Amino acid sequence: MSGSRTSSSLPLRIAASAVGTLCAAFGINALLRPAHALTFFEMMPPTSAADRRVVDALMAVYGVRNIFMGVATYTAAYYGHRKALGWIVLAASGVAFADGLICKLHGQGEWGHWSLAPIVAAVGSLLLAGH
Template identity: 55%
Template sequence: MAPPSRRFSDSTFLHLWASALGTIFVAFGVNAIARPAHALTFFEWDLPSASSEHRKVVEGLMIVYGARDVFMGLAIYAAAWYRATRALGWIVIAGSGVAYVDGIACYLAGKGEWNHWGYAPMLTVVGALLAGVLDRA
């Protein structure tokens, strides 16, 4: 009797790597909520200083941004915990899409895009591997 085949996407290393990525998302999210001015440095942007109204809007948007990142991290944790490998892969791929879009926003603002585009392909690859692109039938 042949041993059961193991799918590449079931790799413990990939699941741990995805969990580490989830931790990064959670950390960025908590930072954005707790320290909006510092979180803007990842975009190479500054808080507006001319108007307290504008500053409040940007700080509020950073809380929204932080909640988004925390959600992505927790979604990754949940899928990894329950070993929902394909769902985990697609969540990580969706996270890469967020990183690409964050980079586009920075590019349109004139700088900071590589702070996001530098790691987005890694998310895409890890997500695709978890989604099963290298699994055998």
């Protein structure tokens, strides 16, 4: 297990935990306020009740996904698994990039996601590099 468990630098663990907090907060917001969560994608909720139910259900899926990413990040940070934490954070940057790409394909909102993706990727990469 050499290298899989280490006391990685405190600043990187704090940065990774901040990523986890952001993920969890976005997830909780999506579960409790799906219409507000759509604003992060620069989208408006549909006006028909049937369409609104579908969008609210999809926002719940998005919310659970983000809460999972937050919990996974916290868990790896808490137990000091630097490599696992690095991969989880790096994967979260991929999610931010993909969310931005989906926004771009729908016309707007990509930079709210793309501005975070490289920062999150840098934290994940530094954790994987062992600094």
